[in-house]
Amino acid sequence: xxxxxxxxxxxxxxxxxxxxxxxxxxxxxxxxxxxxxxxxxxxxxxxxxxxxxxxxxxxxxxxxxxxxxxxxxxxxxxxxxxxxxxxxxxxxxxxxxxxxxxxxxxxxxxxxxxxxxxxxxxxxxxxxxxxxxxxxxxxxxxxxxxxxxxxxxxxxxxxxxxxxxxxxxxxxxxxxxxxxxxxx
Amino acid sequence: xxxxxxxxxxxxxxxxxxxxxxxxxxxxxxxxxxxxxxxxxxxxxxxxxxxxxxxxxxxxxxxxxxxxxxxxxxxxxxxxxxxxxxxxxxxxxxxxxxxxxxxxxxxxxxxxxxxxxxxxxxxxxxxxxxxxxxxxxxxxxxxxxxxxxxxxxxxxxxxxxxxxxxxxxxxxxxxxxxxxxxxxxxxxxxxxxxxxxxxxxxxxxxxxxxxxxxxxxxxxxxxxxxxxxxxxxxxxxxxxxxxxxxxxxxxxxxxxxxxxxxxxxxxxxxxxxxxxxxxxxxxxxxxxxxxxxxxxxxxxxxxxxxxxxxxxxxxxxxxxxxxxxxxxxxxxxx
Numbered sequence: 335x336x337x338x339x340x341x342x343x344x345x346x347x348x349x350x351x352x353x354x355x356x357x358x359x360x361x362x363x364x365x366x367x368x369x370x371x372x373x374x375x376x377x378x379x380x381x382x383x384x385x386x387x388x389x390x391x392x393x394x395x396x397x398x399x400x401x402x403x404x405x406x407x408x409x410x411x412x413x414x415x416x417x418x419x420x421x422x423x424x425x426x427x428x429x430x431x432x433x434x435x436x437x438x439x440x441x442x443x444x445x446x447x448x449x450x451x452x453x454x455x456x457x458x459x460x461x462x463x464x465x466x467x468x469x470x471x472x473x474x475x476x477x478x479x480x481x482x483x484x485x486x487x488x489x490x491x492x493x494x495x496x497x498x499x500x501x502x503x504x505x506x507x508x509x510x511x512x513x514x515x516x517x518x
Numbered sequence: 519x520x521x522x523x524x525x526x527x528x529x530x531x532x533x534x535x536x537x538x539x540x541x542x543x544x545x546x547x548x549x550x551x552x553x554x555x556x557x558x559x560x561x562x563x564x565x566x567x568x569x570x571x572x573x574x575x576x577x578x579x580x581x582x583x584x585x586x587x588x589x590x591x592x593x594x595x596x597x598x599x600x601x602x603x604x605x606x607x608x609x610x611x612x613x614x615x616x617x618x619x620x621x622x623x624x625x626x627x628x629x630x631x632x633x634x635x636x637x638x639x640x641x642x643x644x645x646x647x648x649x650x651x652x653x654x655x656x657x658x659x660x661x662x663x664x665x666x667x668x669x670x671x672x673x674x675x676x677x678x679x680x681x682x683x684x685x686x687x688x689x690x691x692x693x694x695x696x697x698x699x700x701x702x703x704x705x706x707x708x709x710x711x712x713x714x715x716x717x718x719x720x721x722x723x724x725x726x727x728x729x730x731x732x733x734x735x736x737x738x739x740x741x742x743x744x745x746x747x748x749x750x751x752x753x754x755x756x757x758x759x760x761x762x763x764x765x766x767x768x769x770x771x772x773x774x775x776x777x778x779x780x781x782x783x784x785x786x787x788x789x790x791x792x793x794x795x796x797x798x799x800x801x802x803x804x805x806x807x808x809x810x811x812x813x814x815x816x817x818x819x820x821x822x823x824x825x826x827x828x829x830x831x832x833x834x835x836x837x838x839x840x841x842x843x844x845x846x847x848x849x850x851x852x
Contacts, residue, residue: 425554425565
């Protein structure tokens with residue numbers, strides 16, 4: 335067969351047999367990408383107002399929506415604890431909010447299983463806005479009207495960033511499952 | 519995309535149990551988060567060592583971006599400079615001539631100042647900074663305004679020390695790691711700083727509003743003497759900051775004070791200096807006094823250590839124009 339057509343046993347990702355993924359990448363890429371997204375906003379100097387929505391949470395949402403069932407349900411607590419170390423929120427707030435968001439999404443998904451991109455975006459946007467609002471309330475400082483006004487762009491940005499992050503997660507997922515070595 | 523059917527438990531006991539365990543663990547995680555959140559809202563410094571460790575890890579990466587940031591600022595201001603070169607040149611020349619005159623006047627004042635101080639037996643002691651470092655990052659996703667500093671307890675930085683740039687006050691060190699520290703910026707809504715007007719005896723508190731502006735609240739209410747354009751400087755009350763450092767410029771007045779814009783914007787600074795606490799004895803005395811009265815959670819609160827009411831009581835009787843005199847109420851407390 336191969337003599338007639340070299341691509342006979344291949345799809346567009348390459349050979350369909352002898353495809354071995356790297357076990358390290360399969361397990362680590364989602365977690366590392368979420369932790370990196372938690373770290374990145376730290377490098378900006380925001381002296382006037384919050385500049386970015388919580389990228390770590392958006393990344394977690396994107397992984398949850400694009401690859402449901404990949405991350406365990408309880409993953410919000412450890413990843414949230416990591417985010418709390420850098421986000422400036424009191425320790426424990428992301429642990430609580432991310433866990434609640436993941437449980438909520440899981441419960442909703444069990445009732446409305448068939449989803450598409452728009453529904454994913456709606457769910458992720460709603461979750462991001464709710465977590466943003468709750469994060470402001472739990473920030474450890476009294477919430478002033480001025481604070482809410484300057485934080486509004488954060489909510490808008492969170493909703494608009496989701497599709498981009500979902501595409502990024504999709505390509506990260508391809509990298510995660512790409513062939514790492516040839517056996518034999 | 520529909521969720522994979524393997525995630526439905528069906529009649530399999532094993533699948534049902536693993537699904538149940540997942541919910542159980544997630545719920546436990548949420549409860550743990552709630553407990554830790556309550557603890558850290560009650561005792562904000564409880565997780566300071568953990569955060570210090572985390573800050574140490576990201577500080578080197580922050581150094582790199584800080585260098586890039588200052589380079590990029592120069593680049594953009596260079597381009598912007600070309601567009602306004604002509605008119606700016608004329609304006610600057612005029613300004614320089616005025617400044618020369620002012621400089622001569624200042625020399626005269628300085629000489630007189632030296633003479634008067636010699637008469638009084640006071641001496642100028644220059645404050646030597648504990649450390650000079652870059653701001654390596656900030657909490658850009660939170661409603662709180664903290665910055666990370668590239669120097670920590672191994673450089674001698676301790677919580678409570680003021681952080682200043684060459685233009686004015688940036689904030690106060692809140693927590694320290696070994697090679698990094700967390701700074702409470704003035705714009706944070708928990709930050710309160712005792713200030714006075716640069717050319718007068720108006721005493722006030724500058725509180726962060728959370729949107730980049732400061733709310734200046736006068737200690738003595740009555741007719742509001744503030745005008746837009748007034749410069750507010752630190753008064754030295756509370757013992758943390760040395761008096762006379764620029765803080766903010768009033769942009770509009772309100773019935774009880776005004777709204778002010780920062781003089782030293784953290785995002786526009788290159789290096790900042792950490793200075794020692796101005797009156798360590800006064801700060802220690804205030805803290806001990808508060809601990810004795812049972813107000814324990816306020817002793818280590820993230821705001822300016824003395825609550826406005828307590829400081830108002832100190833500052834109000836002797837609002838004095840001289841920086842050295844305005845620090846005396848603290849010494850009297852010891």
